[in-house]
Amino acid sequence: MTDLAHTTVLLEEAVDALVTNPLGVYVDGTFGRGGHTRRILAKLAPEGRVLAFDQDPQAVAAAAELSDPRFSIRHANFSDLAQLPPESVDGVLLDLGVSSPQIDSPERGFSFRFEGPLDMRMDPTRGPSVADWLAVASVREIAEVIRDYGEERFALPIAKAIVARRDSGQPVRTTTDLVGVVAGAVKTREAGQNPATRTFQALRIFINRELESLDAALAAALKVLRPGGRLVVIAFHSLEDRIVKRFIAAHARETVDRRLPFAPPKALPLKALGRVRPSEAEIQANPRARSAVMRVAEKVAT
Incomplete structure (x- = not known):
């Protein structure tokens, strides 16, 4: 079957929030068809690097078209970024949406709009x-x-x-x-x-154990990010966004030990940088962007 086009949601907003160091190492945890990865590479110097993950074999096969020595991909779930060394990357991007090639391929069984086997595995x-x-x-x-x-x-x-x-x-x-x-x-x-x-x-x-994988990926991102590194997550439904929101809040909110009321608050590993929604123009051009919510946080030195 001919591969189907995918329009990347919040492309510029996500990459602008993510890339703060053109010499850095960045993780695209959901390669899809490479929209975010290609834009990240366009902002990087020759010394920069992008490591992508995707559990869909078709996405990994599509990545072969991207012949850039600064790029590599792993056939793995994004939770496997826990295998990277601590504080080894400058940014982690997680786009949690199902890609258009997955939705629009009847044989994958993701959509009620097409007759196909009831599969739905990423x-x-x-x-x-x-x-x-x-x-x-x-x-x-x-x-x-x-x-x-x-x-x-x-x-x-x-x-x-x-x-x-x-x-x-x-x-x-x-x-x-x-x-x-x-x-x-x-x-x-x-x-x-x-x-x-x-x-x-x-x-x-x-x-696909999506929520469990998201929990694991967020914890792993906090471990592998360098101080100053960015976490950017795009969610498409409330269950995912709630997990991301609570994770950032839990690691960005000052906590005081009530048993030691005069002790200084514990150091915070994250700083929340905001929430972004697609513009009306993007929604008009790509209705699948309507439910997207992007949250951004930065790891701080502790």
Whole structure:
């Protein structure tokens, strides 16, 4: 299948916030199709470096087109940046959105808009697909995932409908199978939103362990950043953004030991630098940017 184009969200804003040293080493934790990486390289001197991560084999294959000696990529989840030496990089960028080639490829199973196998794995070479998991999970397990990761109030009826269909000998195996089951279980719909939206989001987040990986990646970024280095994270839904917001706040807020009220506050490893939303012009040009929230923090010497 011909590779599909991807429009990078908050491209200039993210790279301008990230790159403070043209001689530095930067991590693009989600290469995708390389939009952020290429812009970072354009701002770096010949001595600068970019190390990218991506767990999608198709993204890693696309990276072969980028023949720049300052660039390298690892086929790995961004949480694996914990393997880098402490205080070895000048910036970490995490773009948490699903790329357009993933969404728009029916065979990947990410979208309810296309008929395809119900897969949704970021790395299709590892682990069970969504269909595999739905074939064995209990009603309680399915309902908890859809409720916790999709914030779906009809999680239990959807889970019961999925298991009932499985028990009838027709397990949910395709995207359209799932859309049909959800449509029958969801009694009211949000205007302009497919009733399966929250269920698809929940199952994708769960099967890829996205929130656990984000927690690990944020902790790793704090370790590998040099003092003065920047952390830039672009989130596309509230669950991710809440994790990022709380992480930055927890490491940027002064804490006082109440048992020692006259002791100086503990040194803070991060300084919050702000929150950025896409402009109206960007949203008009790329509707998928609408929900994006970018947060920026800087590591400080402690």
